Amino acid sequence: MRSLALTGALTGALLLAGCAATGTEPVAAFAAVPPAPTNAVPPQFQYLYGSGEGGAVALGVFHSLIAYVTEQAAKRPTDSVVLAADSAMRGASWAPCGDKPLAVVFDVDETLIQNLGFEARAATGEAYDQARWSRWEQSGDKAVAAMPGAVHAVDDLRKLGVTVVFNSNRSSANAAGTVAAIKAAGLGEARHGETLFLKGDDSLGSAKDGRRAIIASRFCVVAMVGDQLGDFSDLFAAVKPVAERRDLAIHSSAAGKWGKGWFIVPNPVYGSALAGDQDAVFPADKRWADPAEEKK
Ligand SMILES: [Mg+2]
CATH class of the missing domain: 4.10.910 (30s ribosomal protein s13; domain 2)
Structure with missing residues (x-):
């Protein structure tokens, strides 16, 4: 070479x-000369980790969260924003609050924490490797940062007397590393089994509904925050066609929750949102032929 x-x-x-x-x-x-290595970053990484626009979106979500939870805490809701165990997404029913203490449930990765050290490697084209990710969970706490607005949000919630609960698909075997990363990002203390729930805590793998049910049995969950639909309900995962999944997200009981109990931050870098070809993403009756091309 x-x-x-x-x-x-x-x-x-x-x-x-x-x-x-x-x-x-x-x-x-x-x-014809082989290109030299570049310092280029793919656009989805630029947007999420580098742009003012991406940072502004995250801040807006957290500002809305604080305003919503402040209002809810003052009047104590009767229903949690966690779906009841037997509920469908359409015509949903919700876990009861009773007199349980208030909590907000957060996903961790790319919701509260930017995994900068790991994603900088992915941005160069390095393929995802589960064993490397596990090592990242164990040792990456010096190379993370909070999402813009996240520290402000958890601080304000705690001042309101609302418990901050983390529900992450990081491994329970690496709980100590995740506790360290949360702390290093400025997001405070997390206690495994009390305010931190992880993949491996139950037999459901990446599905979070089991952990959500446990959290909702202990707390009145006034809001949930995530970057994937699975951070809100596992019912979305059962719907594979892209258009049907989007329809479930925007034309079901979920539709009324966005910005009003369910708060989502965009993740254009990885995850379940990134699926669909031309036929799945763009409706057949909404295509456009450029008149200039038709004249040729
Ligand atoms: Mg996440």
């Missing part, structure tokens, strides 16, 4: 010398 690159560089240099003599640009000649 090295000799090939050297050959390419020499060829380019020779062509450049030739072009300098003729005064033309050597664009085509250099296109």
Whole structure:
């Protein structure tokens, strides 16, 4: 490879010398030279981790959360925002609050925490590897940051007397590393089994409904916050077609919860939102033919 690159560089240099003599640009000649490593970042990573726009969206969500929970805490709701165990998504029923203490349930990754150290590697094209992710859970606490607005949100909720509960699909085997990452991000203390619930706490794997039911049996959950539909209900996971899943999210009982008990932050980098081809994403009756192309 090295000799090939050297050959390419020499060829380019020779062509450049030739072009300098003729005064033309050597664009085509250099296109054949293997590209040098770049510092480029794919757009979805730019948006989530680097842009003012992405940060502003997160802040707006957390501001709305604080306002909503402040209002709810003052009047004590009768219903939790966790679906009742036997409920469907359409015509939903909700877990009762009773006189349980108030709580807000947060997902962790890309909801409260930006996994900057891990995602910087993914942004270079490194394929996801479960064993590497597990090592990240154990040792990544120095390379995370809170999502914009997250520290403000959990601080305000705690001042209101609302318990902050974390429900994450990080592994229960790595609980100590996740407790350290939450603390390092400035999000305070998390206690496994009390205010931190993890994959492996039960036999349901990545499904969170079992953990949500336990949390709702102990708390009146006034809000949930996540970056995936699975952070709100496992019922979404049963619906595979992209258009049907979107319909369930925006034309069911869930529709009334967005921004009013269910708060979602966008994640364009990974997760269940990133599915669908042209036929699934764009309706057939909403295609457009450019008149300029039709004239050809
Ligand atoms: Mg997440």
